[in-house]
Amino acid sequence: MSIITENFVDEEFFDKHAKIIQIDGQQLKGFIAIHRHFNNFPSFGATRLYDYNDQKHALIDVLRLSCLMTYKSIAADLSYGGAKAVLFTTDYLKKDRVNFFNEYANEINKLSGEFITGSDVGVYQQDVVNMKKITPYVSGVIVDPSYYTALGVVTAMKKSIEYLKLGDFTNKKIGIDGAGKVGYEILKILLNKQADIYLSDINIQLLNKIKSEFPQINIVPVNKLYLQSLDIYCPCALSDVVTFDNYKNFQCRMIVGAANNQLFSPELGDLLWRREILYLPDYLVNAGGLISVVSEYEGVTDELSVTNKVLAIGDRLHYYLEEAYRLNKPLHRLVDAAVKNRLNSLEFNL
Numbered sequence: 001m002s003i004i005t006e007n008f009v010d011e012e013f014f015d016k017h018a019k020i021i022q023i024d025g026q027q028l029k030g031f032i033a034i035h036r037h038f039n040n041f042p043s044f045g046a047t048r049l050y051d052y053n054d055q056k057h058a059l060i061d062v063l064r065l066s067c068l069m070t071y072k073s074i075a076a077d078l079s080y081g082g083a084k085a086v087l088f089t090t091d092y093l094k095k096d097r098v099n100f101f102n103e104y105a106n107e108i109n110k111l112s113g114e115f116i117t118g119s120d121v122g123v124y125q126q127d128v129v130n131m132k133k134i135t136p137y138v139s140g141v142i143v144d145p146s147y148y149t150a151l152g153v154v155t156a157m158k159k160s161i162e163y164l165k166l167g168d169f170t171n172k173k174i175g176i177d178g179a180g181k182v183g184y185e186i187l188k189i190l191l192n193k194q195a196d197i198y199l200s201d202i203n204i205q206l207l208n209k210i211k212s213e214f215p216q217i218n219i220v221p222v223n224k225l226y227l228q229s230l231d232i233y234c235p236c237a238l239s240d241v242v243t244f245d246n247y248k249n250f251q252c253r254m255i256v257g258a259a260n261n262q263l264f265s266p267e268l269g270d271l272l273w274r275r276e277i278l279y280l281p282d283y284l285v286n287a288g289g290l291i292s293v294v295s296e297y298e299g300v301t302d303e304l305s306v307t308n309k310v311l312a313i314g315d316r317l318h319y320y321l322e323e324a325y326r327l328n329k330p331l332h333r334l335v336d337a338a339v340k341n342r343l344n345s346l347e348f349n350l
Contacts, residue, residue, distance in 0.1 A: 013063035018043075018081070020062075021111070027092040028103045031058055033066035034115060036081035038346050042116045042137075044290060044297075045069045045083035046145075047104070049122030052088055062086045064239070068260050072283035072290055074339045074346075075316070080294060083115050089122070101127045105134035113137055118145060118293045121180070121238070139297045143306060145289035149258050150185030152288025152313045154193075156280055157232055157256045159314040163321045164278075166231070166253075169193035175225045175252070178237030179206050182258040182289075186234060187217070200225040201237075226250050235259040242268045242279075254278040258286045266332065273330035281332045283339075284320070285313060 003021050021032040034043045045066055052058040062084050069082025093100045108115060108131075118140035119128050125146075131138050161168065172195045176183045179201035187197055187210070197217045201207050207219055226233055226241070227249055235241040235257035242255070243264045255262065255277065262282045263269055272279045288310040295306045320338075324331040 011059065011063060013060055013067070015063070015067045017063065017066065019114070021107075023087070023104075023107050025103065025107075027090060028087070028100065028107070029090065030085060030087035031062040032083065032085040032107075032111070032115060033062040034081070034083040035066040035070045036343075036347075037114070038079060038081050041080045042113055043069075043081035043083035044073065044078075044116050044139075044294060045085065046118045046120035046140075046289070046293075047085040047087060047123050048120040049087045049089060049093075052086070058086045058088065061239075064261055068283050069290070070343065071336075071339050072287050073294075074342050075281075075284045075335065076287040076291055076313070077316075078290070078294055080116075083117075085115075085117055087122075097127070098130055101131050102134050105131040105138070108135045108137050111137070116293075116297060118289075119181075124181075139293035140289075141296070142301045143292045143296050145292045146181035147185050148292035148306060148310050149182045149286055149289035150189055151307065152291070152310045153182075153186055153234065153256060153258050153285055154189045155288075155311055155314045156285035156317050157234075157254075159317050160254055160256065160278060160280065160321065161231075163318065164253075169195045171196055172231040173198065173229070174232045174234060175200070175220065175228055175230045177201075177225045177233070177235045177241065177257070178259065179203065179210055180236065182286075183234075183236035184210065186236065186258065187214070191216070198225060198228055198230065226252070228252075232256055235262050240264040242272070244268065247271050248275075250275075250277055252277060254280065256280045256285060257282060260286070263332075266336070269330050269332040279330070279332055280317065281335045284317060284335050287313060 017035050019034040023030045066082050066084035073080050116137050128138050128140050132141050174195050175198040177200050198220050199217050200220045202222050230252040233252040233255050239261035241262050247268050269279045291309050292306050320334050323334050
């Protein structure tokens with residue numbers, strides 16, 4: 001482990017990060033970025049395992065995601081700063097997954113509790129369970145953050161549908177882009193509410209498995225889902241699903257998803273608003289997983305308590321919806337401004 005913050009102050013997505021750590025072992029490679037600390041609280045951020053093209057792409061991802069985690073924490077009224085870790089997939093991982101994550105757990109221990117992590121893309125709950133044997137600085141062992149992320153996203157969908165007086169979920173056409181851990185949980189919740197589900201993923205085997213379990217869903221080819229006429233488009237995979245090249249092609253009423261950094265640029269949220277497509281800021285609506293792992297860290301694990309905390313996402317969203325339509329300003333701009341004001345206040349009082 002080597003702390004290299006000063007090497008990256010000129011990077012495009014560097015935002016006065018508190019600490020950037022490069023993990024450059026023989027078998028384990030990646031980055032940990034701590035964006036902010038508040039009042040000696042640790043910083044939270046899950047770990048992503050991905051087949052990055054090179055270090056530059058991994059660094060961009062960890063810088064953007066760690067910053068977003070601070071925003072997510074503030075938007076959820078939590079007391080913790082944001083962080084993130086990204087790891088490269090390696091041949092060693094394929095040979096011995098347990099020891100791969102044991103080595104990573106030992107790296108986390110070197111930060112002495114500054115960084116609390118859990119599972120993100122490519123990392124499973126069982127990996128976190130195994131890491132817990134090596135490090136106390138992981139969360140999401142008792143509660144399932146994927147379920148609570150999904151619950152928060154569906155809560156935000158419900159609140160938006162109600163606010164716009166569009167009825168309920170019955171027969172609503174909802175496209176879920178990404179059939180991973182969170183997308184699958186969203187699908188199950190929405191099917192119980194009689195929604196009409198359209199699903200897309202690059203993993204054909206996974207799609208076939210889900211289709212056999214839920215034959216009523218509609219499978220859509222990859223990169224085609226956003227072209228469908230949908231009530232809700234729900235991105236649940238990686239970042240930058242809305243770009244300047246494709247934003248005019250979206251045919252949905254609203255975008256509400258679990259993916260982080262869904263907009264390539266904030267200006268795209270303005271352009272969607274002008275097209276009367278409601279974009280709900282990802283870090284506001286997908287905070288259920290963070291809320292659940294923070295609850296576990298604080299010793300609160302009973303389902304009712306955690307659920308109630310996640311359902312409060314709907315109350316916060318309602319306030320911003322009222323303001324957005326009253327002022328005729330894009331929703332994401334109001335949420336961004338509120339979070340930045342609180343962030344500035346927290347930093348001033350450190």
